[in-house]
Amino acid sequence: MKNLWQIARALWQTAPAFRLALLYLVLLGMVALALPWLPLAYTPNELDLDQIYQAPFGGSAVADKPRHWLGTDGLGRDVLANMLYGARTAFAISLPVMALASLIGLALGATAGLYGNRRLYLSRARLLALLLGLLPFMYYGVYLPTILSSQGGASSDFLMTGIAAIGLTLLLVAGLTLLFKQLPFLKKKAPFPVDELLLRLIEVQTSIPRLVLILVLAAIAPPTLLALSVLLVLTFWTGTARLARAEMLRIRELPFFEAATSLGYTQKRLLVRHALPHLLGPILVAFSFGLAGLLMLESTLSFLNIGVSTDLVSWGRMIAGIRTNTAAWWLVAIPGVMLSLTVLALQTFSYYVLQFLQLKQH
Amino acid sequence: MANFVLRRLLVAIPTLWLIASAIFLLSKLMPGAFGSAHLAQQEAGYYSRSDAASHDHSYRQFLKSTGQDLPLFYFSVSSAALPDTLYRVFPERDRAFLQKISWQYGNPDAAARFFRSLKTLEASLTETERQPIQAHLYTIYSHRNASELEEATACIAALLPADRLKHSQILENSALLLANSSGYTFLSPSMQWHGSQNQYHHWLVGLAKGSLGTSLRDGRPVSTVLAEAIGNTWWLLLISVCFATMLAMELALLMVRRSGRIWRSMLLPSLFLLDSIPLFVLAMLLLVLLASPAFVQLFPVYGMGYYSGYDQSWVQQLSQWLQFMALPMICLVLANLPYLTNQFYQSVSAVAGQDYIRTARAKGLSEQRVIRSHMLRNALLPVITHLSDFLPALVAGAVIIETIFAIPGVGRLLIDAVLARDYPVIVGIVVIVAIFRLLSHLLSDLLYALADPRIRTHAS
Numbered sequence: 001m002k003n004l005w006q007i008a009r010a011l012w013q014t015a016p017a018f019r020l021a022l023l024y025l026v027l028l029g030m031v032a033l034a035l036p037w038l039p040l041a042y043t044p045n046e047l048d049l050d051q052i053y054q055a056p057f058g059g060s061a062v063a064d065k066p067r068h069w070l071g072t073d074g075l076g077r078d079v080l081a082n083m084l085y086g087a088r089t090a091f092a093i094s095l096p097v098m099a100l101a102s103l104i105g106l107a108l109g110a111t112a113g114l115y116g117n118r119r120l121y122l123s124r125a126r127l128l129a130l131l132l133g134l135l136p137f138m139y140y141g142v143y144l145p146t147i148l149s150s151q152g153g154a155s156s157d158f159l160m161t162g163i164a165a166i167g168l169t170l171l172l173v174a175g176l177t178l179l180f181k182q183l184p185f186l187k188k189k190a191p192f193p194v195d196e197l198l199l200r201l202i203e204v205q206t207s208i209p210r211l212v213l214i215l216v217l218a219a220i221a222p223p224t225l226l227a228l229s230v231l232l233v234l235t236f237w238t239g240t241a242r243l244a245r246a247e248m249l250r251i252r253e254l255p256f257f258e259a260a261t262s263l264g265y266t267q268k269r270l271l272v273r274h275a276l277p278h279l280l281g282p283i284l285v286a287f288s289f290g291l292a293g294l295l296m297l298e299s300t301l302s303f304l305n306i307g308v309s310t311d312l313v314s315w316g317r318m319i320a321g322i323r324t325n326t327a328a329w330w331l332v333a334i335p336g337v338m339l340s341l342t343v344l345a346l347q348t349f350s351y352y353v354l355q356f357l358q359l360k361q362h
Numbered sequence: 363m364a365n366f367v368l369r370r371l372l373v374a375i376p377t378l379w380l381i382a383s384a385i386f387l388l389s390k391l392m393p394g395a396f397g398s399a400h401l402a403q404q405e406a407g408y409y410s411r412s413d414a415a416s417h418d419h420s421y422r423q424f425l426k427s428t429g430q431d432l433p434l435f436y437f438s439v440s441s442a443a444l445p446d447t448l449y450r451v452f453p454e455r456d457r458a459f460l461q462k463i464s465w466q467y468g469n470p471d472a473a474a475r476f477f478r479s480l481k482t483l484e485a486s487l488t489e490t491e492r493q494p495i496q497a498h499l500y501t502i503y504s505h506r507n508a509s510e511l512e513e514a515t516a517c518i519a520a521l522l523p524a525d526r527l528k529h530s531q532i533l534e535n536s537a538l539l540l541a542n543s544s545g546y547t548f549l550s551p552s553m554q555w556h557g558s559q560n561q562y563h564h565w566l567v568g569l570a571k572g573s574l575g576t577s578l579r580d581g582r583p584v585s586t587v588l589a590e591a592i593g594n595t596w597w598l599l600l601i602s603v604c605f606a607t608m609l610a611m612e613l614a615l616l617m618v619r620r621s622g623r624i625w626r627s628m629l630l631p632s633l634f635l636l637d638s639i640p641l642f643v644l645a646m647l648l649l650v651l652l653a654s655p656a657f658v659q660l661f662p663v664y665g666m667g668y669y670s671g672y673d674q675s676w677v678q679q680l681s682q683w684l685q686f687m688a689l690p691m692i693c694l695v696l697a698n699l700p701y702l703t704n705q706f707y708q709s710v711s712a713v714a715g716q717d718y719i720r721t722a723r724a725k726g727l728s729e730q731r732v733i734r735s736h737m738l739r740n741a742l743l744p745v746i747t748h749l750s751d752f753l754p755a756l757v758a759g760a761v762i763i764e765t766i767f768a769i770p771g772v773g774r775l776l777i778d779a780v781l782a783r784d785y786p787v788i789v790g791i792v793v794i795v796a797i798f799r800l801l802s803h804l805l806s807d808l809l810y811a812l813a814d815p816r817i818r819t820h821a822s
Contacts, residue, residue, distance in 0.1 A: 300641075304777060336646070344638035
């Protein structure tokens, strides 16, 4: 954390563009947080059918109603309110999604980088038992709870399956491990290829373009915000994981890390105390780049009206309104500029942080 | 070389199989996924019984002809509280009901018998007999605890003549259901083996033979639907990627020149700016500015125009096609320009500091000659990798562009299929996209090996 603060302060003093980007982001965040207390004349989903397709800065068409400062769309929804609430939605979706995706990516990538292909030794018996233990866990921990919740099961039923899931799995794993250890082949310890596994997983996932994958999965999943967020997390962790792995490989070769290893510290301590502080900077870069990508993807999805419900206030939904009337330029210009500026600010931010980090390395 | 290609293909096939299988199985696992549109049409006429029967029959026919009456996978694991043959019960609301009662009473046999006698009873009723017990039937379908079921069957027994009840044995079976209910049957799993007569096996065999199934929307083969769409996408992608590559290369060469400082200070920030505009915003902006009557109408707005066929020469046809495709292509080129230019510029400027460039300059070669024949050749190698990495972004771009400009290509087909939940088409598109990516990787490997002898010798 101290590390990040230092980066921000150094950049703040040297790069005016960085200062501008950070100021914009902070301001946008503050407005989005303070929205319920701002004196807006209209709510974003309020229909004003007397005043449709009002141009920005025009006078009010109906005498006793407040003005629509930035115009209205085809159903008379206020563009200003939609724009501000759209920022709120955009960040409410993308921040938690990206945070979770970064966390998953960091954990997997750093582990893969630290252990490589031949540093994590697992006994074959334990590994096989764990794989077999997955079966009862999937049945009691995943399959039964889903059916129970669809059938409206009582909480005692859920408790039962929970106990069965944990108890049976543990019992099976412990018992099978003991059993398998009797066999000479399974008794040996073999290196577990963490790195190879992660790389294969990423390769499989990225063999389909992200947008196509999300579209396909959105056709299968129910169109709720939660389902969409889960899909986004599942497709966005790969970038961070790749970066964290590459950084970890670099850090592992540095003298201080070798010194720490030769002092005999545990792997956990090496990871948390010695590697993690150095990983934070690159992760910040990946986070803000990913956030920009996520903002674009989220608004593209709501523009295509896939995976999100139509009453979700967002920039993409407002831009989609222009397809029925191409003369209403403000419907694409205002939210489009807002979206592009936010993406630009995030990219500027990560560009400068990246440059700072690279400068420090050399 | 052939060895190399073969090895690469062998590695890629499992990936393809994994992704396509995952999406196929996921799409089948979701409730309401198959033929729900067909089902919805029947719901309207459900209460007129003769109609219901014929609808039921045609629905079964539909499922049989599309192979959806088979189990999903080679084996299935389900709770012992659910009947084995649940997947054979149609329509879906009946299946949900049977699932509910057997789950609730924990006894699949008794539940199935009760369900069957309930259906027999309903089928034997005349319209006048049906009227008074309608409410009780409804109670049976939606009951929550055993006493409600008991009460409802008792009421039905009081209202109906005895021979109907005897024929369907509903009283005996409901008593059986209530008597044999047990609490925690659902905790024990039951496994069934289905053998190769399952949907996944049929699909996989079809896929291996090159058949992708039939579209749920119009019953045409998916391969035909795809073949109609793929031409437009292919030309759109090919032409825009060629333009974007050439433009990016020229821009990178402009910037790397010694006198290119002014280009650098102008181009780099504007490309950075362009990079932060999402593709759909860019496309809509250009559409509003260049193709709407409110501003400048340079281009036609949507679609591909009308094909007026015979009387046009190919020049006229081509010019009409270009008119409609120009704006979409401009959008794709502009959207992909920043990334490409940046990559090209980086690889060119990495070469620019090399010793042999200094030598070439010291020999007194012209700047043009140094760049074109000494720098470019060596800078091209990394560019090949970037080009193949960048294809997925291009495919994603095609989806957006085709939707906005109403071009009947694969991207638009994907959006339509997603909105209609037409799973065979979706799986087909995924397979096509994965193959496309695979081929592009292969192509870049080949180019790499052709360009650099060291790689060739290392690979074989």
